[in-house]
Amino acid sequence: MARKRKGRDISGWIIVDKPAGPTSTTVVNKVRWALDAKKAGHAGTLDPDATGVLAIALGEATKTVPYITDALKAYSFTVRLGISTNTDDAEGEVIATSDLRPDDAAIKAVLGSFVGDIQQIPPQFSAVKVDGQRAYKLARAGEEMELAARPLWVESLLLTDRPDVDHVTLEMVCGKGGYVRSIARDLGQKLGCLGHVRELRREWSGPFEAANGLTLEQIEAIARTPELDAHLLPMEQGLCDLPEVKATDEGAVRLRNGNPGMVIGTGVEYGDECWASYKGRAVAVGRFKSGELHPARVFAEPAD
Template identity: 35%
Template sequence: MDGIINVLKPTGMTSHDVVGFIRKNFNIKKVGHTGTLDPNAAGVLPICIGKATKAIQYMNLDMKSYIGEVLFGTKTDTQDKYGKILDVSHNTVSEEEINTTFNRYKGEIYQIPPQYSAIKIKGKKLYEYARQGKTVDVEPRKRHIYELNILNNIQNKRVLFDVMCSQGTYIRTLCNDIGADLGVYGHMTFLLRTKVGKFSIEDTFTIEEIKETIEKNDIKKLLTPIDNALDNLTEIYLDDMLYNKIINGASVKIRNEKYYKKDSKVRVYCKNRFIGIGIINKIVNTYLELKMEKVFI
């Protein structure tokens, strides 16, 4: 059984919990997620099963989208509503000031990851230091905000927004930093991940739906084929006579009909099926040399 399940992770369940749930209910050991989602957040969490776990490194998962809410006036140690209140502000800001500040966060930004995060420093996760009352200096990290839009009429110091950002962006930190820039503090009160790469919330399955589908023995309905998640790579179709060579790791020489570039990775198809990921090792005139890097059959 190989493929990807686009899971709608519920609030209160860790990404590891979801992996455990899939592993247990599908009775399969090879299961992995494509990137953690905060336990207190809900939303898109693609889970790879079987040979699909070998494809994670090739997937284009950099672009992520969220709907979040920030509450101004309070700063917490976790940068969300579950943390301890550190500071309170009674300052007021106008809707115009909020809009202007939000707009300043579009484009390239630098974030200092929150102390309560899973980033490892000297072999230890930041939240482990934080729970011991220790603060660790962390270098700012470059991130990119592609879109950032306010969704509601601003009231009661709450702002609902959607954001499209690069991988590794902390929405909690975005809320904290915007609040700090406004001089009123801020923390995240809600987070829903709506998209990861090509995986969208409209195509997710809830935990309950997955259970029901397993009971009906209709598991294939849940699975996205491996190559569907790799459409960021150009495809290449080989003659059937090359099948045995490529599945056994031999290099093959073929005509460079689409003018592939040297060292580029491609989705390889043969005998009307997806074989795996190949790499262009050499190009000579109108011919190229292809070798399989990962085989998924």
């Protein structure tokens, strides 16, 4: 018999302003403990040294994680010019240097080549799989790999500051699967001066902003109290990029049982992916077809 998972059946989102140091998994475990939650996950990994918004999904909200993962995200990051490392960030070993330091005009002139649909090669030290193994494990063992380029949508890439001749601060808005370290590496190569990420912060991810997130210190201070529960955001916020339709009384019952159910919506067309609500709460996500939602994900009925 499978062991029953301990914890409360709570659903929603907690937004954390992650500090540099802990892994994303460590933060998830801390939040799960602080809320005594049965189930938790996150919407998009941040490297240990990166800071910023880490959206933690609890309970039924974990079913909405893919929609936040797919959403646009904004990063602010500082590139150290003149040095490349084996990890493409400040934690790695220096593998090459350059005395060239391009001016702001030269940097701005090449940023446009990183905007739109681009192909990006992940860093050697990344979580992509190579023959069933994580690339970073092979890289730590001294193996060099030819990683395949991956598509990435970059909405914008702007120069926002030039603290000194060796550093440039950029802001990027992009889709899922982007490696900021690869942007820094490729920018340095294109400019002929080399480069790596010195600092990285995720400012927002979909509807969630780092500025509105809790620090780990705040979470620890109010752990296991109603005060922390009050910071739980509705599960439905994870669906904000999808159109909403409203289930009828009978439609809600059918949807909760995994069957197509009658819904009412405006502005949606046949085949559109959308989510159905009933009395303001999410019931299911699926495809709209001839007045019915055909569910792909169904949410448990709230206990309250």
